[in-house]
Structure formats: C-alpha cells, structure tokens
Amino acid sequence: MYRKRRSTAYKDNAYRWNRENYSRTRRFFDIWFFVFSLMAGFWLNKKSWSYPGGVTEEKRIARRKEQAVWIRNTLLELGPTFIKVGQLFSTRADLFPSEYVDELAKLQDKVPAFSYEQVERIIEQELGKTTPELFHSFDPIPIAAASLGQVHKATLHSGETVAVKVQRPGLKKLFEIDLAILKGITRYFQSHPEIGRGRDWLGIYDECCRILWEEIEYLTEGRNADTFRRNFRAQDWVKVPRVNWRYTSPRVLTLEYVPGIKISHYEALEAAGLDRRALARQGAEAYLRQLLNDGFFHADPHPGNIAVTPDGALIFYDFGMMGQIKTGVREQLMKTLFGIAQKDAGQVVTSLIELGAIAPTDDMGPVRRSIQYMLDHFMDKPFENQSVSAISDDLYEIAYNQPFRFPATFTFVMRAFSTLEGVGKGLDPEFNFMEVAKPFAMEIMTNGNGSQGNTFLNELGRQAAQVSSTALGLPRRLEDTLEKLERGDMRVRTRSIETERLLRRQSSIQLGTIYALIISAFTLSATLLLINHYLWLAVISLLVAGGMGVVLTRLILQLDRYDKMF
Ligand SMILES: Nc1ncnc2c1ncn2[C@@H]1O[C@H](COP(=O)(O)OP(=O)(O)OP(=O)(O)O)[C@@H](O)[C@H]1O
Structure with a gap:
C-alpha cells in the first residue's frame, strides 16, 4: 500500500534562514554581526580589567567556555552552512583553544525537518517521475533528519526496501550566499595584523568550500559508498549499503535499506547477545584497514554513522566526507608512529615535515625541542597504554599558536582515531586503540611488503642506513658550514x-x-x-x-x- 500523509508538522519558522522572505542583505548583516561580536569578545578576553576582581587562569577558562556555548548556539541559528563549518572546525584543535573545539564537537544537526510535500517535489524534479510512480510505498516521516538532508524508508515496486536520502531544499542557494559572505570575512581575517599572522585563512576557507560542496553532491557520495563497499568486499563483518543508481541523482540518493542497532546503544547491543569487546576491536580494525591498507577512510565516524547487524557485522552509513591518504603518506604516518614509540623527536619532526603537517623553517630547533619535551614528559606510560586522544591533544597543544598548520587530512585522521577511541571505550572500558593498532600495523607492513620480511628489522636497517648516510654526509656539511662562515653568510643568534x-x-x-x-x-x-x-x-x-x-x-x-x- 502506498502511504501518503500530508504533514505540516515539520514547518518550523523558528530559524530565520528557514523563512521564505529572509533576504540576502539581512543575512549579510546577521553574519557580520556575529563575527564582530565574536571579535569584540576575544578582544575583551585579553583585557585584564574586564575580569571583575582580577584575572586568573580559572576565570579565563570559564569565560572561554561561556563564549563557546554562545558560539555553538549562534552557529545553530545561522543554519546548515555554519553548522557544517562549526563541525569542521571541531577537528581543528591546532587552530582554536580546546574550550571552543570541545563545544563545537557537540554541534548537532538540530534543525527542523522539511515537509513531505517538499520531499515529493524534490524527488519529482530530480528523478523525473512522481513518488507513487517510483515507489510502492514511501514513509512520509523521516528515519533521520540532519542539516543537509533527511532519510526516508521506502519500498520499490520490485519489493526491495530502500533508504532514500533527500537533500534540504534551497541548500545550494544558501551555500552560495553564505560562502560569498564567508569569503569576505576570510579576506578580512587574512589581512588582519593579529588574526592573520601565521595562519593561512584563505587556504582553510578553500578547504572548507571543497568539503561542503562535495557533501551536497550525492553522486560523489554514491561513488564513495561503492568504493568503500569494494574495499571491504572480503570482510563479511563489515556491511556497506548498495547504491541504487537508477533512483539516484545529485540531490536524491537511494540505498539498500540496511537497518541495525546504533553502536552507542549499549543495552540494545547486549540484549541482542552481541559481544561489546569484540565490536570495539572490530571497529578499530575496520579503521586501521581503511587508513593503512586502502588509504580511503570514513572521515566522520561519529556513533550515529556506525550500526551493528543482528549477527554482529558493522554497518557504515554516510559517505559524504571521506579522506584519502596516498601510499607515501601512509609510510610517513608509520614513521611518525615509530618515532613516537622510540621517543625520537628528530624522527617525528622529519616525518611530520614530509607529511606536510608542519612547514620546515630556518630553525626547527624550538619545534623539535617541544616535541622532545612532550615525548619525554607526557608519554611516560608504555606506548600500548597511551590514548590516541591524549597524543593528538599533545600534538595540537604544540601546533596551537605555532607558525605552522596541520593539513585537513591529518586532522581528519586524528579526529577519526579519537572518535573511534571514544566509541571503543564506550563499548569496552578496557579498550585501548594503540594495543589493537600495534600488531595490526605490523601485520599490514609485513604483508604489504611481503618480500621484505620482518618489519622491525627493516625499520632498524633503514635507521642504520640513515645513521651511516648522515655520518658520510658529515664532512660535506662541515665544509658547507665553513664556507658560509668564510663568506660571512652565517648568522649567529645568542641570547643572554x-x-x-x-x-x-x-x-x-x-x-x-x-x-x-x-x-x-x-x-x-x-x-x-x-x-x-x-x-x-x-x-x-x-x-x-x-x-x-x-x-x-x-x-x-x-x-x-x-x-x-x-
Ligand atoms: N541504507 C540505510 N539503511 C538504513 N538506515 C539508513 C541508511 N542510510 C542512512 N540510514 C539512517 O539514516 C541516518 C542518517 O543517515 P546519513 O548519516 O547518511 O545522513 P546525513 O544527512 O549525512 O546525516 P549526518 O550529516 O548527521 O551524518 C543514519 O544514521 C541511519 O540511521
């Protein structure tokens, strides 16, 4: 039977951006007003007289937390573009203080769903046929509604049950208006003597634009889902919904309906007789496989995007935001991991430079020293007992306020790891990502380069070769230095x-x-x-x-x- 219910219950004009008569000029003023209020707040933060009874570190933190809540609420009111930008910034602990980043991570897509009439109209515009012509039944109430789109359960005339993801109406227009205004803001930030110093705001803006436009292109999402499915072909413990391309267009994505228990619904998982410990390990392994084997990974592994089938297989949803790592980069990631494990700051710095995570400068001494300090002081526990989020927090602590920035891919990997660690710990309090990662990384490295034998020996050999090449290169470097001295090109910096x-x-x-x-x-x-x-x-x-x-x-x-x- 074809279920159809005209519903006006979703109409919600509480948010300005959702109103029909919301003008471009008004939006311009709303957004700039937010930016100026934010800057005024930051400026006040730095003035000790603005803290009644004198400034203390606790007061500063409390003020920042208060501001972070206000930022989160305002972004929510500003609508889809800003919700997504906020969510993207929630991965950038290298750019913003932790109080803001933690609050942004809570930014949920709490926006009103759009009406069923609009869903019908979009489907007809996109697929060229009416909903009853295309579907045997279509549930007018969405399974899930987010800022960019909503998902409805439906049945095709063939009898197959599908999940239809429909994009929010007017999203492209809203993105165009908002991103044009944001470009002006970015230019202003870049030219600002203080905010612009040492930060590539224009680069960050371009990266955000690319990710946002990609997320609202459902054909790309469908292709991503297909690639992901192919990569996990051999693992029957991972399920990825199949794309139904005949019913898919840039704004409508039709997938095989694969229901499951959300990975964070612990009681339901237990009631179904599933082993929480095993699921945590499975999740970690699935991720390591994506990162180290395929180099193609789900960049948004929040608990809402992972579910479990009754027989214990993991289901992945939402392929709008995927990260890609090239082979060379994977090797560098491993080297960074080895460097951290051996507490060798030199190696960590070299691999981070090669990763493009930090830009080489004339004098890498301060960066190397701060990394060595971190390795010596914060990582006093055995490597297996380290938590990923602690490691990334430490790295971000170093990166924050330094004249280098992590590229988006790197922060995506870190965020994916930290989120997954949180999911794993929720499932099994004893769970340790590093413990799972180490043998798996070893296995992948040995299997990946099967002919090369033992990985540890390889690594040791490589390091020995590095030492000898450094030793051989020493006379040359000494000669260079002496030459520079003779030419008067040597700058000596002393500090008393x-x-x-x-x-x-x-x-x-x-x-x-x-x-x-x-x-x-x-x-x-x-x-x-x-x-x-x-x-x-x-x-x-x-x-x-x-x-x-x-x-x-x-x-x-x-x-x-x-x-x-x-
Ligand atoms: N193929 C499917 N089968 C069953 N349920 C699905 C399917 N695809 C999506 N869902 C349900 O819809 C929810 C939202 O899907 P999805 O994450 O793809 O939408 P989204 O608009 O990108 O949301 P968000 O941006 O919040 O991640 C999922 O968490 C899942 O519960």
Whole structure:
C-alpha cells in the first residue's frame, strides 16, 4: 500500500534562514554581526580589567567556555552552512583553544525537518517521475533528519526496501550566499595584523568550500559508498549499503535499506547477545584497514554513522566526507608512529615535515625541542597504554599558536582515531586503540611488503642506513658550514638572560625618569591653579599626579626585584 500523509508538522519558522522572505542583505548583516561580536569578545578576553576582581587562569577558562556555548548556539541559528563549518572546525584543535573545539564537537544537526510535500517535489524534479510512480510505498516521516538532508524508508515496486536520502531544499542557494559572505570575512581575517599572522585563512576557507560542496553532491557520495563497499568486499563483518543508481541523482540518493542497532546503544547491543569487546576491536580494525591498507577512510565516524547487524557485522552509513591518504603518506604516518614509540623527536619532526603537517623553517630547533619535551614528559606510560586522544591533544597543544598548520587530512585522521577511541571505550572500558593498532600495523607492513620480511628489522636497517648516510654526509656539511662562515653568510643568534634583564632594568629607569617629570609638572600646575582659585582644575591636576605617583611606585618596586636577581 502506498502511504501518503500530508504533514505540516515539520514547518518550523523558528530559524530565520528557514523563512521564505529572509533576504540576502539581512543575512549579510546577521553574519557580520556575529563575527564582530565574536571579535569584540576575544578582544575583551585579553583585557585584564574586564575580569571583575582580577584575572586568573580559572576565570579565563570559564569565560572561554561561556563564549563557546554562545558560539555553538549562534552557529545553530545561522543554519546548515555554519553548522557544517562549526563541525569542521571541531577537528581543528591546532587552530582554536580546546574550550571552543570541545563545544563545537557537540554541534548537532538540530534543525527542523522539511515537509513531505517538499520531499515529493524534490524527488519529482530530480528523478523525473512522481513518488507513487517510483515507489510502492514511501514513509512520509523521516528515519533521520540532519542539516543537509533527511532519510526516508521506502519500498520499490520490485519489493526491495530502500533508504532514500533527500537533500534540504534551497541548500545550494544558501551555500552560495553564505560562502560569498564567508569569503569576505576570510579576506578580512587574512589581512588582519593579529588574526592573520601565521595562519593561512584563505587556504582553510578553500578547504572548507571543497568539503561542503562535495557533501551536497550525492553522486560523489554514491561513488564513495561503492568504493568503500569494494574495499571491504572480503570482510563479511563489515556491511556497506548498495547504491541504487537508477533512483539516484545529485540531490536524491537511494540505498539498500540496511537497518541495525546504533553502536552507542549499549543495552540494545547486549540484549541482542552481541559481544561489546569484540565490536570495539572490530571497529578499530575496520579503521586501521581503511587508513593503512586502502588509504580511503570514513572521515566522520561519529556513533550515529556506525550500526551493528543482528549477527554482529558493522554497518557504515554516510559517505559524504571521506579522506584519502596516498601510499607515501601512509609510510610517513608509520614513521611518525615509530618515532613516537622510540621517543625520537628528530624522527617525528622529519616525518611530520614530509607529511606536510608542519612547514620546515630556518630553525626547527624550538619545534623539535617541544616535541622532545612532550615525548619525554607526557608519554611516560608504555606506548600500548597511551590514548590516541591524549597524543593528538599533545600534538595540537604544540601546533596551537605555532607558525605552522596541520593539513585537513591529518586532522581528519586524528579526529577519526579519537572518535573511534571514544566509541571503543564506550563499548569496552578496557579498550585501548594503540594495543589493537600495534600488531595490526605490523601485520599490514609485513604483508604489504611481503618480500621484505620482518618489519622491525627493516625499520632498524633503514635507521642504520640513515645513521651511516648522515655520518658520510658529515664532512660535506662541515665544509658547507665553513664556507658560509668564510663568506660571512652565517648568522649567529645568542641570547643572554643577564643582558636582557639589564636592558629591561635600564628602560624601566628611563620610564621612571619620565614619570617623575610628569608628576612634577602636574604638581606645579596644581599649585599654580590653586593660587589662581581654579579649585577643580587643581584637584584634577593633583589626581593625575597622584595616579602617576602610584605607577612610579610600582615601577620602583619592580626595579628592586631586578636588583635582587643579579
Ligand atoms: N541504507 C540505510 N539503511 C538504513 N538506515 C539508513 C541508511 N542510510 C542512512 N540510514 C539512517 O539514516 C541516518 C542518517 O543517515 P546519513 O548519516 O547518511 O545522513 P546525513 O544527512 O549525512 O546525516 P549526518 O550529516 O548527521 O551524518 C543514519 O544514521 C541511519 O540511521
């Protein structure tokens, strides 16, 4: 029977972007207003006077958390483009402080579903036939509704049950308007002396645009699903819905209906008699296979996108955002992993440079030292006991405020790992991603290069070769250095803490002299004004002198402290 219900229950005008008469100009003002409010907030954060009762680290964190909640709510009100941009930024702990990133990660697609009439209209426009002509039955109530589209269950005339994903109406137009405005904002950020420094905002904007446009192209999503399905052909414990291409277009995607229990519904999984521990390991293995074997991975593995069939196979949904890693990059990722395991900052820096994760600069010393510090201090537990999110947090901590940025692929991998670790820990509190990763990575490396034998020996051999080539290269490097010295091309940077202190003391003394002069001038003026009966002006002058006096006293106390340091 063909189920059809005219429903107006979904009509929701609570969000401005969802209203018919929402103008482009109004949107322009709404978005810029948000950006300026945000910048004003950031500016205030830096001013110690804006914290009543004095500034402390706790107060700063509390303020940032409050702001993060406001940002999340405003992005939600600004609609689909901003929800997606916010979700993308939730992977960029290298660009924003952790309070903001954590809050953005909670950005759910809580937007009203669109009406069934609109669904019918889009299907007809896209597939050239009416819904009853195409489907035997079509459930008007969506299984799931998100910011970009919604999924309906339906049956084809052949009897096959399908899941039909329909894109939200007007999305392309909204993207065009929003992304044009965002381009203006990006240009402004890039040219800003403070916000633009050391950050490639235009590059980040281009990356966001590419991902967003790809996500609303359902033909690409269908092709991704096919590739993913092919990659897991040999693993019967992974299920990927088959695409029904006859019923698919850029805005309508029809997939084989594969229901399952969501991986985060623990009670339901247990009730079905499924082994939570085994599922956690399976999830990790499926991911490692994607990353290390196929180089094609699901970049958005949140629990909503993974389910389990009654016989324990994992189902993956949503192939709108996929990451791709080239073979060379996979090898570098392994090298980074080895470097971390051996606490060798030099190796980590080299592989991160080769990965394009950090840009080489004249002096990599500070970066190497901070990585070595992290390896020595934070990673005191055995490698197997490390958590991926702790490692990525540490890496982001280093990257934040440094003049380099991680490319999107790298942050996608990190986010995928961290999310998956969270999913695994939810399933099995004892779960450890690294523990699963190590033997698997070994197996893949040995199998992948079958003829090369033992991987560890290979790695050791490679490192030995590296050491010898460095040794052989030493005379050449010494000669280069001497040549540079002769040419006068060598710049030597020295830093003496004592000299710095002395200089600071000198400039404080100079400043003190200026303050003393100003105080005398104002005191003198106050006396003259008083003699001439300008009482109020005299008081003001005296107050200024008093204020300067306080500043001078603080400066003298500071000088006293410098003296004690010598
Ligand atoms: N082939 C399918 N069979 C059964 N259910 C499906 C199928 N495809 C999608 N679903 C259901 O619909 C939900 C949303 O699907 P999907 O993630 O593809 O949509 P989306 O619009 O991209 O959502 P989001 O952006 O929030 O991930 C899934 O979590 C799943 O419950």
